[in-house]
Amino acid sequence: MRDAELIIFDCDGVLVDSEPITNRLLAQCVSDAGWKIDAAYSVTHFKGRNLHEIHAEVEQQIGKPLPTLLEDYRRICYKVFESEGVPAIEGIHDLLDLLDEITQNAPLQAPHRCVATNAPMRKMKMTLSGSGLIERFAHRDDPARETLFSAYQIEKWKPEPDLFLHAASTMGHDPASCIVIEDSVSGVKAAKAAGMRAIALAALTPPDALQQAGADRIVESHAELVDELRSRM
Ligand SMILES: [Mg+2]
Numbered sequence: 378m379r380d381a382e383l384i385i386f387d388c389d390g391v392l393v394d395s396e397p398i399t400n401r402l403l404a405q406c407v408s409d410a411g412w413k414i415d416a417a418y419s420v421t422h423f424k425g426r427n428l429h430e431i432h433a434e435v436e437q438q439i440g441k442p443l444p445t446l447l448e449d450y451r452r453i454c455y456k457v458f459e460s461e462g463v464p465a466i467e468g469i470h471d472l473l474d475l476l477d478e479i480t481q482n483a484p485l486q487a488p489h490r491c492v493a494t495n496a497p498m499r500k501m502k503m504t505l506s507g508s509g510l511i512e513r514f515a516h517r518d519d520p521a522r523e524t525l526f527s528a529y530q531i532e533k534w535k536p537e538p539d540l541f542l543h544a545a546s547t548m549g550h551d552p553a554s555c556i557v558i559e560d561s562v563s564g565v566k567a568a569k570a571a572g573m574r575a576i577a578l579a580a581l582t583p584p585d586a587l588q589q590a591g592a593d594r595i596v597e598s599h600a601e602l603v604d605e606l607r608s609r610m
Pocket of ligand 1 (some may be wrong): 388560
């Protein structure tokens with residue numbers, strides 16, 4: 378990671394522990410609409426995918442249009458994020474602390490960082506703020522510069538490579554010098570399609586699925602990355 382110029386973090390499942398909440402709520406909305414699924418099904422089949430694609434799949438399964446499904450789902454999510462907050466993923470603060478330390482010691486060699494998510498900007502800002510992480514992604518050279526990227530800004534979603542390429546070019550880096558940290562199959566595929574290295578966090582996704590998607594490295598937790606980086610300092 379130290380030889381990268383830019384580290385692109387996925388948001389849900391990599392920075393914020395939102396997946397258990399959102400998959401529970403999505404399963405609830407889909408079940409209410411008539412297709413009885415649980416949170417585990419949602420994690421396996423829907424996590425990290427474009428919500429519009431999921432919407433179409435649910436409509437096909439139920440056999441009728443569901444014009445308010447996404448709106449209802451988002452409304453419930455925002456309500457729960459506001460009332461309950463969203464925890465940061467375990468170990469992420471330690472990883473960011475270490476990157477800060479590297480930056481202080483060797484500012485010219487240290488990587489920049491940004492966030493790129495399939496989720497809407499509002500959701501990203503809300504969950505990053507709620508978990509105390511948003512200020513940790515301010516651009517270190519110029520706080521006015523953009524470091525948060527949503528697929529909705531360019532209307533292209535992972536597994537397409539466009540979002541990561543957009544983030545890299547806006548931040549001013551070549552794809553080959555970027556490392557992506559992802560927790561989903563679609564995110565790993567997007568990183569590889571963009572010509573970037575992909576580190577996959579195997580928490581809710583089985584390691585072999587991440588491997589098949591092309592992950593260059595699979596870790597069980599952020600602590601593993603912290604240990605490795607420390608050992609090389
Ligand atoms: Mg994710």
